[in-house]
Amino acid sequence: SLAGPKRPQDKVNLSSLPVEFNNFLIEVGKEKEKEKTFAVKNKDFQMKHGHVVIAAITSCTNTSNPSVLMAAGLVAKKAIEKGLQRKPWVKSSLAPGSKVVTDYLRNAGLQTYLDQLGFNLVGYGCTTCIGNSGPLPDDISHCVAEHDLVVSSVLSG
Numbered sequence: 001s002l003a004g005p006k007r008p009q010d011k012v013n014l015s016s017l018p019v020e021f022n023n024f025l026i027e028v029g030k031e032k033e034k035e036k037t038f039a040v041k042n043k044d045f046q047m048k049h050g051h052v053v054i055a056a057i058t059s060c061t062n063t064s065n066p067s068v069l070m071a072a073g074l075v076a077k078k079a080i081e082k083g084l085q086r087k088p089w090v091k092s093s094l095a096p097g098s099k100v101v102t103d104y105l106r107n108a109g110l111q112t113y114l115d116q117l118g119f120n121l122v123g124y125g126c127t128t129c130i131g132n133s134g135p136l137p138d139d140i141s142h143c144v145a146e147h148d149l150v151v152s153s154v155l156s157g
Contacts, residue, residue, distance in 0.1 A: 004152070021050055030150055038143035040088045047089065047143055047151075054133055054153035055090050057119050059097040069101050072119075072156065073110025080113045089140050092118040095127035 001011045005024040012020045035048040057072050086092055105111040144151055
């Protein structure tokens, strides 16, 4: 399941996300297919409601789940091997709960793949999960605000 669309305690099944998100847009009076052009590093992109602008791989300081963080590293490795990249408007980060996580990702040779995808270490402990992601890049923030877009974030923590 996923959290949202408004509050973290709201839950939506992944399979019903498109319908639920469209219902939310109607509920708040947004145009359904609003797509706007914006530039990142002098290249034009399209953004519309629902686009992900923050992606964070996190592990809580209160729990330890090494297999999930290793899985993230393995997915990153496969993504790089397949030539996939994150979209340039997605602010991404890696915020493990402790330095132990960094050690086993590095020792397994997986940190380099996360780095290549832009999931660089930003710190240990509570960061993006509690709203400490820092601001979006100006061009992204401007596009979202100017066109009143409803955007999303994906957090693993």
